[in-house]
Amino acid sequence: MSANGAALQARGLSKHYRRGSEEIAAVSDVTLRILKGEFVAITGPSGSGKTTLVHLLGCLDNPTAGELSLGDRPVFGGEGKRLSERRLTQIRRETFGYIFQNFYLLPTLSVFENLVLPLTFHRKQGARKDPMGLLKQLGLDHRRDHLPGMLSGGEMQRVAIARALVNAPDILLADEPTGNLDSKRSAEIVGILKSLSREAGVTVIMVTHNLELASEADRRFEMRDGMVL
Amino acid sequence: MMTKFQVACKNLMRKKTRSFLTLMGIALSAWVLVSLLGFNQGFEAALDRDIDNMGFQMMLMAKGCPYEAATMMLKGGTGLKYLPQSVAQDVLKEPEVEAITPMLMQTVFDPDKGENGGIAAYLGVDPASYGAMKTYLKFRQGGWFGQGDALEAVMGYEAAELEQREAGDLIFIPEKNLELRVVGVLERSGTQDDGTIFVPLRTLQRTFGRQGELTTIGIKVRKDADPGRIEEKLYELPDVQVVSLAQVKQTVMSLVSTAKALVLSIAIIAIVIAMVGVINTILMSVHERFQEIGILKTIGAMPGDIFQLIWMETLLLCAAGGMVGLGLSLILSRVTEWLVRSVLPFAPRGALVRIDLDLMLLSLGAISVIGLLSGLYPAWKAGRIRPLEAIRSEVGG
Numbered sequence: 001m002s003a004n005g006a007a008l009q010a011r012g013l014s015k016h017y018r019r020g021s022e023e024i025a026a027v028s029d030v031t032l033r034i035l036k037g038e039f040v041a042i043t044g045p046s047g048s049g050k051t052t053l054v055h056l057l058g059c060l061d062n063p064t065a066g067e068l069s070l071g072d073r074p075v076f077g078g079e080g081k082r083l084s085e086r087r088l089t090q091i092r093r094e095t096f097g098y099i100f101q102n103f104y105l106l107p108t109l110s111v112f113e114n115l116v117l118p119l120t121f122h123r124k125q126g127a128r129k130d131p132m133g134l135l136k137q138l139g140l141d142h143r144r145d146h147l148p149g150m151l152s153g154g155e156m157q158r159v160a161i162a163r164a165l166v167n168a169p170d171i172l173l174a175d176e177p178t179g180n181l182d183s184k185r186s187a188e189i190v191g192i193l194k195s196l197s198r199e200a201g202v203t204v205i206m207v208t209h210n211l212e213l214a215s216e217a218d219r220r221f222e223m224r225d226g227m228v229l
Numbered sequence: 230m231m232t233k234f235q236v237a238c239k240n241l242m243r244k245k246t247r248s249f250l251t252l253m254g255i256a257l258s259a260w261v262l263v264s265l266l267g268f269n270q271g272f273e274a275a276l277d278r279d280i281d282n283m284g285f286q287m288m289l290m291a292k293g294c295p296y297e298a299a300t301m302m303l304k305g306g307t308g309l310k311y312l313p314q315s316v317a318q319d320v321l322k323e324p325e326v327e328a329i330t331p332m333l334m335q336t337v338f339d340p341d342k343g344e345n346g347g348i349a350a351y352l353g354v355d356p357a358s359y360g361a362m363k364t365y366l367k368f369r370q371g372g373w374f375g376q377g378d379a380l381e382a383v384m385g386y387e388a389a390e391l392e393q394r395e396a397g398d399l400i401f402i403p404e405k406n407l408e409l410r411v412v413g414v415l416e417r418s419g420t421q422d423d424g425t426i427f428v429p430l431r432t433l434q435r436t437f438g439r440q441g442e443l444t445t446i447g448i449k450v451r452k453d454a455d456p457g458r459i460e461e462k463l464y465e466l467p468d469v470q471v472v473s474l475a476q477v478k479q480t481v482m483s484l485v486s487t488a489k490a491l492v493l494s495i496a497i498i499a500i501v502i503a504m505v506g507v508i509n510t511i512l513m514s515v516h517e518r519f520q521e522i523g524i525l526k527t528i529g530a531m532p533g534d535i536f537q538l539i540w541m542e543t544l545l546l547c548a549a550g551g552m553v554g555l556g557l558s559l560i561l562s563r564v565t566e567w568l569v570r571s572v573l574p575f576a577p578r579g580a581l582v583r584i585d586l587d588l589m590l591l592s593l594g595a596i597s598v599i600g601l602l603s604g605l606y607p608a609w610k611a612g613r614i615r616p617l618e619a620i621r622s623e624v625g626g
C-alpha cells in the first residue's frame with residue numbers, strides 16, 4: 001500500500017443509470033479515503049446507493065465519472081474510459097476479497113474445497129500456505145469435509161470469510177454480511193471482521209443497515225440519495 | 230488443492246439424472262457411429278474374403294443377368310443357364326489362363342428339408358481341378374471321390390451337420406431316386422462351400438440329363454496377366470458372359486449401398502440429436518449456475534477459466550458417453566450384426582461388423598471433437614457472465 005497509508009481513495013466517484021428518459025444517480029460525487037487496516041462501515045437506508053458504491057470501490061463495475069486509486073495505483077481516472085471485464089478481474093483478484101449476504105458457497109463442494117476454490121484460478125503471491133489454519137482460526141476445522149447444506153448460516157458465512165481471505169487480500173468487502181443471520185451470529189461475524197482489521201491489518205469495508213453493528217467499525221460513512229453525508 | 234477438472238466433475242454430479250440421460254444419448258449415438266464404421270470395414274473385408282476363397286478370379290457362364298450370376302456364384306441360386314462343356318477347352322487354350330474348373334449346379338425340391346420342404350442344391354465338380362484351386366479346403370473325414378462318374382458325394386461342414394451325415398452314410402437325391410455314398414466331409418471353411426453338397430461332375434450331368442453341359446467355368450489367370458484383356462478375349466466366345474470378381478464385388482457393393490446410406494443417415498441424425506442434447510444440458514446448467522459463475526469471477530476466475538471449466542464439463546460428458554457407447558458396441562456387436570443382416574439384400578459370411586482398436590480410437594476422437602464443438606457456445610456464454618449481474622439479481626441497497 002502507499003506510504004501515506006491509504007488503502008483506497010475515491011474522488012468525485014459517480015454512477016448514473018438511464019431508465020427510459022429518466023437519469024438515475026445511484027452514486028453521486030463520492031469522495032472518501034480509507035486507510036490501510038481500517039475497518040469502515042457504509043450505512044444508509046435501502047436505495048441509498050451503498051451497495052452501488054461498494055461495487056465501484058470493489059472494481060465490480062465501472063463508474064460513470066470520478067477517480068479511484070488503490071494505494072497509490074490509479075484504477076479509474078477521469079471520465080469516459082471503461083475497463084474491460086478481464087482487466088477488472090485482474091485488479092479484483094490481486095486486491096479484494098468479497099463476502100456477500102447470501103454466502104454463495106458451491107453446494108457440491110465441501111467446506112475445505114470451497115475454501116481453496118479461489119486458488120484453483122489464481123494463487124496470489126503471499127496467499128495462505130495453510131488454508132486449514134484459516135478454518136481453525138474461524139473455528140471450522142471440525143466441519144472440513146461437510147457440505148454447505150449441513151452448516152448453519154453463521155458457519156456458512158465464516159466459510160465465506162475464510163474463502164475471501166485465502167488469497168490474502170489487501171481489502172475485504174463485505175456487502176450486508178449479517179443480512180441473513182440472527183443478532184448473536186451477526187455480532188460474531190462483525191467481531192471476526194474487526195479482529196481481521198486489528199490483528200491481520202486487512203482493510204475491511206462493510207455495508208450494513210444495522211447501526212449497532214456499524215458502531216463496531218472505526219469509521220462510518222452514512223449514505224443518502226447516492227451521496228455520502 | 231482443487232483442480233478445474235475436479236470442479237467440472239463435481240458440477241456434473243450435481244444433476245445426476247440429467248447428466249446420465251445426456252451421457253446415454255451420446256452413448257447411443259456413439260454405438261450407432263462405431264457400428265456403422267465397423268460395418269463399413271467389416272462388410273468389405275468379409276466380401277473380399279468370400280471372393281478370395283473362391284480360388285478363381287473369373288467365372289464364365291451362359292449369357293444372362295449378371296445379378297443372377299453374382300448371386301449364384303456367392304449363394305448358389307436358381308434360374309440356371311447352361312453352356313457347352315467344349316467351351317472349357319477353348320478357354321484353356323488362352324495362354325494367360327493358368328487353370329480352369331468346370332462346374333454344374335443343379336437343384337431339386339426336397340420335401341423333407343425343413344418344415345415345409347426346401348431347395349436342395351448339388352454342385353458337380355471335377356475333384357482334381359476344383360481341389361487344386363481351393364487349397365484351403367480340408368477334410369474332416371474321408372476325401373474326394375475316386376472316379377469322375379462314381380455314385381459318391383462330399384459334404385460341406387454345415388451340409389453334413391444339417392443332414393446329420395458322416396463319411397460312409399448314404400444321401401438321397403429326391404425326384405431322381407438316386408442314392409449317393411458320402412465319401413468325405415469337409416472342415417468348416419467359412420465360405421459357401423460349407424453348405425454345399427459336391428457330386429462328381431459326370432454323375433450329376435448323367436443324373437439330371439445335362440451331359441456335355443456346364444453352368445459355370447471357374448478361371449484362374451496367371452499372376453502377370455491383364456484381367457481386362459483376358460475378359461475381352463473370352464467375350465469373343467459365343468453366348469457367354471464373363472463375371473470378374475471385381476465386377477461381383479461392385480455389384481454386391483451397389484446392392485448394399487442403399488442400406489449403408491440409410492444407416493449413415495441414422496447415425497448422422499443420432500449424432501446431431503446428441504449434440505443438441507449436450508448443448509441444451511450445458512446451457513441449462515450455465516443458466517442455473519448464473520449467480521455461481523458470477524461469484525467464481527469475484528473470487529479470481531478469469532473469463533478464460535470459466536470457459537475452460539464449462540468446456541471441460543462438455544468434453545467429460547462426451548468422452549464418458551463415447552466410452553460407454555464403445556462398450557455397448559463391443560458387447561452388442563452380435564445384436565448389431567443380426568440387425569444389419571436383416572436389412573441387407575446380400576450379406577457375405579463371417580463377421581460383418583469389425584470393431585478394432587483403430588476404429589475405437591477414431592470414434593472416440595470423433596465424439597470428443599463433437600463434444601468440443603458442442604461446448605463452444607455454452608462455454609463462451611458462461612465466460613461472458615459479469616459478476617455484477619449475478620450479484621444484482623439478489624441484492625439492493
